[in-house]
Amino acid sequence: KAGVTQTPRYLIKTRGQQVTLSCSPISGHRSVSWYQQTPGQGLQFLFEYFSETQRNKGNFPGRFSGRQFSNSRSEMNVSTLELGDSALYLCASSLAPGQGNSPLHFGNGTRLTVT
């Protein structure tokens, strides 16, 4: 079974631009979560989607948004990029929300560099 696929793997953008990251979950997984990973802050939760609905949202500004499609694929968008948005963005999928019986499976991430 294919794992979580994130595209692209690397992105370089300029301040002020916007970016869209894509995540394809494991087949049959309906829950998708996004995390931002930086050396200083570690892993910080962005949002979680299940059945096209946002279930939880982390403490990030409104420039960060996401959505989930009917096939469970998810995208996240960052508008008006800032230097501090440079990070590894990780997508994770699970069968359903709640990690007790359905732990998160992570993709390899998208490395975003803002110059």
Add this chain to the structure above:
Amino acid sequence: AQSVTQLGSHVSVSEGALVLLRCNYSSSVPPYLFWYVQYPNQGLQLLLKYTTGATLVKGINGFEAEFKKSETSFHLTKPSAHMSDAAEYFCAVTANSGNTPLVFGKGTRLSVIA
């Protein structure tokens, strides 16, 4: 709310020595606890998890962890380190209700010396 503290951002052990990575959590409700490992340029891989039942849980690659409620700890151990264990390890917690996202510690980088 939940939080995780991992003691030691970097741990170095000799090959064949005991690996001990420390994790303490804070949770106002019964927790689910996890250890993940991250190799360079990769995502996170689940090592093991505690939900309910036996407090000593075994995971992949010879790792195990013990849930100690009285100490609010979930330390990760492996009897004998291997060079391939060099990676970053993350402890994580969520509420057992399943309605809260996974909260991660800052991570511990494990180095294994030949």
